[in-house]
Amino acid sequence: MTAILVVDxxxxxxxxxxxxxxxxxxxxxxxxxxxxxxxxxLAWSESNDFDLAIVxxxxxxxxxxxxxxxxxxxxxxxxxxxxxxxxxxxxxxxxRALELGANDFVTKPIDRIEFIARVQNMLALSRSYRKLxxxxxxxxxxxxxxxxxxxxxxxxxxxxLTRAAEFRDNETGAHIxxxxxxxAEIAVELGMSQDECDMMLMAAxxxxxxxxxxxxxxxxxxxxxxxxxxxxxxxxxxxxxxxxKESESSLxxxxxxxxxxxxxxFDGSGYxxxxxxxxxxxxxxxxxxxxxxxxxxSKRPYKDAWSIDQAVATVLAGSAKHFDPAVITxxxxxxPRIVELKIRNADLxxxx
Amino acid sequence: xxxxxxxxxxxVEALYAFNPDRLASLFDNDSNAIDxxxxxxxxxxxxxxxxxxxxxxxxxxxxxxAHQLKGAAGNVGADELSDLAEALExxxxxxxxxxxxxxxxxxxxxxxxxxxxxxxxxxxxxx
Numbered sequence: 001m002t003a004i005l006v007v008d009x010x011x012x013x014x015x016x017x018x019x020x021x022x023x024x025x026x027x028x029x030x031x032x033x034x035x036x037x038x039x040x041x042l043a044w045s046e047s048n049d050f051d052l053a054i055v056x057x058x059x060x061x062x063x064x065x066x067x068x069x070x071x072x073x074x075x076x077x078x079x080x081x082x083x084x085x086x087x088x089x090x091x092x093x094x095x096r097a098l099e100l101g102a103n104d105f106v107t108k109p110i111d112r113i114e115f116i117a118r119v120q121n122m123l124a125l126s127r128s129y130r131k132l133x134x135x136x137x138x139x140x141x142x143x144x145x146x147x148x149x150x151x152x153x154x155x156x157x158x159x160x161l162t163r164a165a166e167f168r169d170n171e172t173g174a175h176i177x178x179x180x181x182x183x184a185e186i187a188v189e190l191g192m193s194q195d196e197c198d199m200m201l202m203a204a205x206x207x208x209x210x211x212x213x214x215x216x217x218x219x220x221x222x223x224x225x226x227x228x229x230x231x232x233x234x235x236x237x238x239x240x241x242x243x244x245k246e247s248e249s250s251l252x253x254x255x256x257x258x259x260x261x262x263x264x265x266f267d268g269s270g271y272x273x274x275x276x277x278x279x280x281x282x283x284x285x286x287x288x289x290x291x292x293x294x295x296x297x298s299k300r301p302y303k304d305a306w307s308i309d310q311a312v313a314t315v316l317a318g319s320a321k322h323f324d325p326a327v328i329t330x331x332x333x334x335x336p337r338i339v340e341l342k343i344r345n346a347d348l349x350x351x352x
Numbered sequence: 353x354x355x356x357x358x359x360x361x362x363x364v365e366a367l368y369a370f371n372p373d374r375l376a377s378l379f380d381n382d383s384n385a386i387d388x389x390x391x392x393x394x395x396x397x398x399x400x401x402x403x404x405x406x407x408x409x410x411x412x413x414x415x416x417x418a419h420q421l422k423g424a425a426g427n428v429g430a431d432e433l434s435d436l437a438e439a440l441e442x443x444x445x446x447x448x449x450x451x452x453x454x455x456x457x458x459x460x461x462x463x464x465x466x467x468x469x470x471x472x473x474x475x476x477x478x479x
Contacts, residue, residue, distance in 0.1 A: 011396040013424060023385070087422075087423065108427065109374070
C-alpha cells in the first residue's frame with residue numbers, strides 16, 4: 001500500500017484534491033497525504049514511499065518547481081510520477097516543470113473528470129515503473145546467480161585441469177595451492193585490486209600446465225637433464241600457453257600469460273622469450289618469485305627443504321637479476337603471511 | 353443524490369458571487385464534501401482578502417495572495433472573487449496603482465456577496 005502525496009498551501013485546493021482522491025477508492029493506495037508546507041512534504045518524502053505527487057506551483061518559501069527538483073534528487077522518487085497544478089497562463093512554469101521532471105499538469109480551476117483521468121493515468125505509469133523495477137531487480141538476481149554459477153564452474157575446470165598436470169609431475173597438490181596463495185599475497189602488497197588478487201589466486205596454479213606435453217623420460221628423469229633435454233623441458237611454457245591462450249575467459253587469459261612468462265628473468269636471461277624487465281607480464285614476475293620460494297622451501301626426491309631464512313636470502317639476492325625488485329619488495333612485506341600460509345598448507349600426499 | 357440550488361430564484365449578481373454548479377460538478381453532488389469545502393473556503397478566502405488589504409502588504413506579497421485567491425475562489429465557484437483577484441494580480445505587476453487600490457477596495461463587498469449567496473443556497477433532494 002502506498003500513498004498519493006499532495007503539496008498545496010491553499011486549504012481549499014488541498015481539501016478538494018484530498019476529497020476527490022478519497023472518493024476514487026484506488027486499489028492499493030492509502031489515504032492521500034496532504035501538506036500545506038513544502039518543507040514538511042519533502043521531509044516526509046525522505047522516508048516514505050508514494051505512487052504519485054500532486055504539487056502546486058505557487059507556494060511560499062519553496063515553490064512547486066523547487067519541490068520537483070528536490071524530489072527528483074532522491075533516487076527513490078526519480079521515477080515517481082509528478083503532476084503539477086498551474087493556471088492555464090503559466091506556460092513558462094510548465095516548460096520549466098517539464099525540464100525538472102514533472103510528468104503532467106492539471107489546470108486551475110480543477111475539472112473533476114480531467115483531474116481523475118490524469119491521476120489514473122499517472123498511477124498506471126507508476127505501476128508500470130514498479131513492474132519494470134521489480135523485473136529489473138529479478139533479472140539482476142538471475143544474472144548474479146548465473147554469473148556465480150559460471151565462476152564456480154570455471155574454477156572447478158581450472159582446478160581439474162591443474163590436477164591433471166599434477167599427475168604427470170613430482171609437484172604436490174599443496175604446491176599448486178600455495179602458488180596461488182603466495183601470488184595473491186604479493187599482489188595485495190603491490191596494490192592490486194581485490195578482483196586482480198582473486199584472479200592471481202586462481203590463475204597461478206596453472207603455471208606448469210604445459211608439462212602435460214613433456215615426455216615422461218624428461219619430466220620424471222631422476223638425474224640431471226642434458227642440454228637437449230632442457231630444450232624440450234623449457235617448452236612447457238609454450239605448451240602451457242598453447243593450451244590456455246585465446247580463451248574468452250579473463251582468468252584463462254591471465255593463466256596463459258603466467259604459463260608463458262613465469263620462467264622469464266628480470267635481466268633477460270630467462271625463457272622462452274628472454275624478455276627484460278617490465279616487458280615480462282606482472283603476473284609472470286609475481287609467479288617467478290612465488291615458484292622459486294616454494295620450490296626452495298619444499299622437500300623434493302632430490303633435495304631437502306631449505307630453511308625459510310636460507311630461501312628468503314636466496315630470493316632477495318635474485319632481486320633485479322632473476323626477479324623484479326618491486327615484486328621482491330612486495331614479497332618482503334607479505335613474508336610473514338606467506339610463511340604462515342606455507343606452514344598451514346604443508347605438503348600432503350597427492351590424493352588420487 | 354443532491355443538487356445545490358438557491359432557495360429563491362437567484363439573480364445574476366448572486367450567481368456571479370457563487371455559482372453552485374461548480375462544486376456540484378467537482379464533487380459529483382456529494383453534499384458532505386461540498387459542505388466541508390465551503391466551510392474551508394469561507395475561512396480561507398476571508399483570510400486571503402485580509403492579507404491583501406493589510407496596510408503593510410508589499411505589492412509582491414499582495415500579488416502572491418491575489419494569485420492564491422484567484423485559484424481558491426475559482427475552484428469553489430466564487431467567480432466574482434476569482435475575477436477580481438485575477439484583475440488585481442495583473443494590476444499589481446505595475447505596483448500599487450490607483451486601479452489596484454480600487455480592486456482591493458471591492459474585495460470585501462464581493463466576499464460579502466459570496467457569503468450571502470452561500471446562505472441562500474440550499475441542498476435539495478433530487479429524484
